[in-house]
Amino acid sequence: MSGVRFSLALAIAAVASTAAQQAARPVPGATQGTLDGFAARSYRSGRDTMPYRLFVPSGYDGQKKYPLIVWLHGAGGVGRDNLRQIAGDQIAGTRTWTQPATQAKYPAFVVAPQTADGWGAQTRGPDALGAPLTLVVGIVDSLENEFSIDRHRIYVAGQSDGGFAVWDLITKQPERVAAAIAVCGGGDPARAARVRTMPIWVFHGDADDVVPVTASRQMVAAINKAGGHPRYTEYKGAGHDVWKRAFAEPGLIDWLFAQTN
Numbered sequence: 001m002s003g004v005r006f007s008l009a010l011a012i013a014a015v016a017s018t019a020a021q022q023a024a025r026p027v028p029g030a031t032q033g034t035l036d037g038f039a040a041r042s043y044r045s046g047r048d049t050m051p052y053r054l055f056v057p058s059g060y061d062g063q064k065k066y067p068l069i070v071w072l073h074g075a076g077g078v079g080r081d082n083l084r085q086i087a088g089d090q091i092a093g094t095r096t097w098t099q100p101a102t103q104a105k106y107p108a109f110v111v112a113p114q115t116a117d118g119w120g121a122q123t124r125g126p127d128a129l130g131a132p133l134t135l136v137v138g139i140v141d142s143l144e145n146e147f148s149i150d151r152h153r154i155y156v157a158g159q160s161d162g163g164f165a166v167w168d169l170i171t172k173q174p175e176r177v178a179a180a181i182a183v184c185g186g187g188d189p190a191r192a193a194r195v196r197t198m199p200i201w202v203f204h205g206d207a208d209d210v211v212p213v214t215a216s217r218q219m220v221a222a223i224n225k226a227g228g229h230p231r232y233t234e235y236k237g238a239g240h241d242v243w244k245r246a247f248a249e250p251g252l253i254d255w256l257f258a259q260t261n
Contacts, residue, residue, distance in 0.1 A: 035086065036055075036095065036098065038053035039055075039056070040053060041053070041054055050114065050135040051081075052082070052111055052112060052113040052139055053086050054109065054112075054143070056109060062148045063148070065153075066107060066108055066109055066149060067257060068108065068150070068155070069108055069109070069111070069157060070140060071090070071111065072119060072156065073093070073112065073113075074158070074162045075160055078117065093158070094110060096248075096252075097110050108257070109149065111139060111140070113135065115132040118161050119133060120132055126190075130168075133169055137173070137176070152260045153259070155179050156169060156179075157183075158183065158185065159185070160185065164186055164211075166180050167186065170195050170198060170200070171187055174198055177261070178198075178199070178259045180198060181200075181203075181246075181256070182200065182202050183203045183247075184204050185211065186211060186212075186218070186219060187219050189218050189222035192222030193223075193228075199259045201230070201232075202216050203216075203233050203234075203235070204216040207239050213234065217234075220232045
């Protein structure tokens with residue numbers, strides 16, 4: 001195993017360990033119904049089921065096309081309660097897009113799937129998605145069939161374990177995604193050339209002791225080497241929990257909704 005892959009495996013293991021600890025902690029609140037506009041739903045494919053939350057824009061009009069933001073939660077979102085992925089430290093990544101002012105300017109759907117054991121990035125080889133991300137793709141397909149979703153404006157965002165999942169998804173099925181936001185995650189630089197033309201904004205703290213900042217630096221460097229131009233924001237002296245700063249970054253919202261494929 002190369003040094004890059006070994007360090008990546010260690011980072012994923014650290015995030016998975018955190019996910020297991022987080023999943024064992026109860027989260028107060030209702031697990032059904034609607035919370036802050038996010039309705040509780042579930043998706044089934046064969047024997048597999050994945051809970052998810054869906055935000056539908058106010059005044060939804062089936063004659064119009066709407067962007068869709070896919071939120072891939074971090075370790076704090078792991079569980080089976082269909083709540084944790086939009087609660088606690090997942091709020092910045094989900095509510096940034098649903099604020100009234102944002103929705104007034106950019107009406108959009110937001111979907112937040114929940115995995116029970118972490119996203120399992122990098123586990124199925126160079127091209128195949130693991131089971132959790134395969135279910136996410138199924139959810140997106142089902143929403144495209146149910147609602148008037150703009151297939152040219154599918155955006156994916158995630159933090160920590162979800163940041164790894166973002167890299168895994170976009171480098172394996174880049175044609176599905178118009179733009180991506182990866183916060184304190186990492187991926188396989190060998191696949192970076194596949195997303196050289198994709199608009200990507202990467203965030204990381206240089207003092208991160210959970211996922212080393214080199215995980216993001218290597219992906220950005222590999223894309224640059226392939227001729228791409230990803231955005232990269234590195235927070236000096238910041239640790240792992242940079243998501244509040246990232247999702248409050250000036251220009252992020254306008255940047256995302258300007259992207260299409």
